[in-house]
Each structure stands twice: as C-alpha cells, then as structure tokens.
Amino acid sequence: MPRLAAEKRSLERFLGLLLEREVCPYCAGSLLSSLDRRVSSWILGHAVLALEAEAGGERGKKASSGLRGSCSVCGGEVPSALPELVSDLLQGLSEYEFETFKGGAVLPPHVHEAHDEVRASLGIWTAESPKVTLSRMADDVVSTITGARIDPVRPDLVGLLDLWRGEVRITVNPVYLAGRYLKLARGISQARWLCPSCGGRGCEECGWTGYRYADSVEALIGEVAKRAFQAEDYHIHAAGREDVDARMLGTGRPFVLEVVRPRKRRVDLAELQEEINRSAEEKVAVVGLRYAEPSLIRTLKEGAPETRKVYRALVEVEGGVTDDELKRLEAELEGATIDQRTPTRVLRRRSDLLRRKRVYGVTTRRIDDRTFEMIVECDGGLYVKELVSGDEGRTRPSVASILGKKAFCRELDVMAVLTPRA
Numbered sequence: 001m002p003r004l005a006a007e008k009r010s011l012e013r014f015l016g017l018l019l020e021r022e023v024c025p026y027c028a029g030s031l032l033s034s035l036d037r038r039v040s041s042w043i044l045g046h047a048v049l050a051l052e053a054e055a056g057g058e059r060g061k062k063a064s065s066g067l068r069g070s071c072s073v074c075g076g077e078v079p080s081a082l083p084e085l086v087s088d089l090l091q092g093l094s095e096y097e098f099e100t101f102k103g104g105a106v107l108p109p110h111v112h113e114a115h116d117e118v119r120a121s122l123g124i125w126t127a128e129s130p131k132v133t134l135s136r137m138a139d140d141v142v143s144t145i146t147g148a149r150i151d152p153v154r155p156d157l158v159g160l161l162d163l164w165r166g167e168v169r170i171t172v173n174p175v176y177l178a179g180r181y182l183k184l185a186r187g188i189s190q191a192r193w194l195c196p197s198c199g200g201r202g203c204e205e206c207g208w209t210g211y212r213y214a215d216s217v218e219a220l221i222g223e224v225a226k227r228a229f230q231a232e233d234y235h236i237h238a239a240g241r242e243d244v245d246a247r248m249l250g251t252g253r254p255f256v257l258e259v260v261r262p263r264k265r266r267v268d269l270a271e272l273q274e275e276i277n278r279s280a281e282e283k284v285a286v287v288g289l290r291y292a293e294p295s296l297i298r299t300l301k302e303g304a305p306e307t308r309k310v311y312r313a314l315v316e317v318e319g320g321v322t323d324d325e326l327k328r329l330e331a332e333l334e335g336a337t338i339d340q341r342t343p344t345r346v347l348r349r350r351s352d353l354l355r356r357k358r359v360y361g362v363t364t365r366r367i368d369d370r371t372f373e374m375i376v377e378c379d380g381g382l383y384v385k386e387l388v389s390g391d392e393g394r395t396r397p398s399v400a401s402i403l404g405k406k407a408f409c410r411e412l413d414v415m416a417v418l419t420p421r422a
C-alpha cells in the first residue's frame with residue numbers, strides 16, 4: 001500500500017474508533033504520529049481531537065471527553081499523571097544550570113500493551129511508541145519554558161517522567177575540565193587514596209583524615225572545583241602518574257577533572273584556576289584550565305604509553321663516582337633499549353611483565369663525591385628508580401650495572417610529559 005493511502009486509512013480507522021471510544025490527546029497523538037511530522041505528536045493529538053470536538057456529533061462527544069482526560073487506551077492514566085510530573089520535573093530542573101536537555105518517559109507495561117492491541121486490531125500504520133510521544137512533550141515543555149536546547153546525544157541534563165513509578169528522575173551529566181598540573185612537593189598522591197587501615201572512616205593511623213596521604217592532586221584541585229560548580233564529587237583522569245614521592249615539574253602533566261553532578265556549569269575558569277593555585281600553594285599548581293570533551297580522557301589514557309617523559313633523578317653511588325664514569329654512563333645510556341621486568345615494589349599491584357623501553361638521552365651533573373643529578377629523556381612507562389638501581393638485575397642495563405656499583409635514586413622529579421596529542 002502506498003504510504004499516503006496507508007496514512008489516510010489509518011486516520012479513517014482512528015476516527016472510526018473515536019465513534020465508539022474515548023481517546024486522550026497523548027494516546028491519539030501517539031497513534032497518529034506520522035500523519036504530520038512537522039508537529040510533535042501530542043500537539044497533533046490535541047489538534048485532531050479539538051477539530052472533531054468542534055464538529056460535534058457522537059464522535060465530537062467522545063473527542064471532548066478525551067480532551068478532558070478520559071481515555072479507553074491508557075485508562076486516563078497518562079493525562080491524569082502528567083501535570084504533576086511535569087511540574088515536578090520543572091521544579092527539579094530549576095536547581096541546575098543547564099543549556100541542553102533531553103526528556104524521556106517510562107510507562108506502565110499495560111499502557112504499551114493497550115497501544116499494541118489497538119494498533120494491531122485496527123491496522124494503524126501511523127503510530128509511534130507512547131514513550132516517544134511523552135519524551136517529545138517533555139522536550140517541548142522544557143525547551144519552551146527554560147530556553148534549553150534539545151540535545152539527544154550529550155545533554156547537560158536528562159529528565160525522565162516515570163509514569164509507572166509516579167516519579168521524576170534527573171540525570172546530571174558531568175562537566176569536564178582539562179589542564180596540566182604541577183606537583184611542587186613530595187608525598188602527594190595523584191588520586192585520593194583511602195587509608196588501608198580504616199577504609200576511609202578515619203583512624204589514628206591516618207590522623208582521622210580517612211586518607212593514606214593527607215594531600216592528593218585530585219583533592220587539591222577537585223575540592224575547589226566542587227565548591228565553584230556546587231558539585232557532589234569529582235574524579236581525576238591523567239596521562240600516567242608519578243610516584244607519590246616524585247614531584248611533577250616543568251610543563252606539568254595533562255589531566256581531566258570530571259566534576260560530578262554540578263549545579264553550576266558556567267564558571268570563570270581563569271578565576272577558578274587562580275583560586276586552586278592560591279589554595280594549593282607550594283603543593284600543586286594548575287595551568288591551562290579549560291572545558292573539555294569527555295573523549296579526551298581516553299585520548300590521555302591511550303596516549304600515555306607512547307608519551308615521552310623527562311625525569312630528574314638524584315642518584316647516590318656506593319663508594320663514589322668519578323667524572324669518567326659519569327661520561328661513560330651518559331654514552332652507554334644514550335639511545336639504549338632497557339629490558340625491564342615489573343619492579344619488585346609494585347609486583348603486588350601489577351602483573352610481572354617484561355617491558356622494553358628506550359632511553360633517548362642522559363645528562364649528568366655532579367653534586368658531590370657520591371651524588372649526581374641525572375636528567376633522563378625516555379619512553380613513558382619506564383620505571384626510573386629501577387633504571388638507577390637495577391632492581392636486582394630485573395632492569396637491564398641500569399646505572400648500577402654500567403658502573404658496577406650499587407646505585408640508589410634518592411629523589412625523582414618528572415620534568416616534562418611530552419604528549420603527542422593532548
């Protein structure tokens with residue numbers, strides 16, 4: 001059957017139904033949806049019923065009572081539940097700042113069944129799911145009243161009219177901020193690290209903070225952002241991480257901060273960055289804070305292994321080290337391929353693998369007879385403390401193996417994270 005003919009037949013059958021049964025505007029719109037794609041179905045339903053009501057007769061009576069909320073399809077449940085739910089939705093949304101929105105609806109199964117039955121028994125071709133009709137209505141009402149744009153892909157807020165449970169649910173999508181962080185002091189973990197003794201409840205061991213380390217990059221940045229965005233929580237995502245006792249200097253490490261359930265979404269980021277840097281002074285500094293897409297998180301994580309790093313290590317050599325030995329060390333490590341088994345110190349958390357990483361360049365500077373500073377440029381993922389100590393032969397070659405002496409990394413700083421993409 002050609003499409004237009006099928007639609008005409010569907011309308012006729014619907015009007016036939018209306019001679020015998022009342023239908024509410026939402027169910028009418030849902031059944032007639034594709035008759036006119038230029039208007040939302042719920043408006044179409046209203047319009048068709050209003051025309052029939054005006055025309056009078058037996059059908060006009062049924063249409064009038066449908067307009068007042070009687071419905072043989074949904075049992076009147078949809079028109080009777082909607083006003084309160086829509087008002088709850090608008091009330092709930094008013095607590096949030098948002099520019100984009102998407103509505104949704106959940107209906108009791110018996111309403112879907114009733115629709116299926118009417119469609120099938122009458123042979124109606126123009127129908128859409130009543131869920132779609134009501135989602136669209138939520139979109140129309142919210143965009144008209146608040147001015148929000150409808151974004152089905154990644155809206156700021158999703159509002160669900162749940163007619164089955166008689167409630168409204170609002171999903172608040174996170175705000176993502178990107179930037180680079182510097183860690184200016186040692187003893188700061190990247191993420192919040194719950195105290196292993198108390199699991200975060202607070203105990204003597206952690207000084208009642210609940211955390212293993214008093215400070216984390218995540219909390220030093222996140223707490224300030226949480227206040228500014230009036231959010232509930234936050235998570236840091238970064239391109240790799242430095243050891244707790246290593247500083248992160250130079251140009252900093254790229255990160256994304258996920259701000260969870262924010263009430264505000266438009267914050268002056270220059271001001272926020274200044275405030276973070278003021279409150280985290282001498283511990284953490286942030287540069288280049290900006291709004292970001294969530295896809296950047298994957299880019300950061302996937303890019304991390306292929307990222308080059310520049311480290312500064314303070315190395316102590318048992319029995320001292322000569323200038324000639326330092327020269328030899330630079331020459332042998334430059335361009336060297338390092339075979340590294342997972343360090344003993346992280347074996348409990350990571351599986352034992354053999355990694356092959358490159359060192360691109362090494363420069364050294366003597367501090368005293370047995371101490372020197374070493375600047376190393378190498379592949380991300382190379383454990384530099386073990387590059388120094390050799391980790392009992394698990395990292396080869398190493399500073400220790402080249403010198404033939406015991407060597408130990410006393411301090412470690414990341415000077416640069418050279419990301420190809422972020």
Ligand SMILES: [Zn+2]
Nearest residue numbers: 024027071074
């Ligand atoms: Zn209905």
Ligand SMILES: [Zn+2]
Nearest residue numbers: 195198203206
């Ligand atoms: Zn504790």
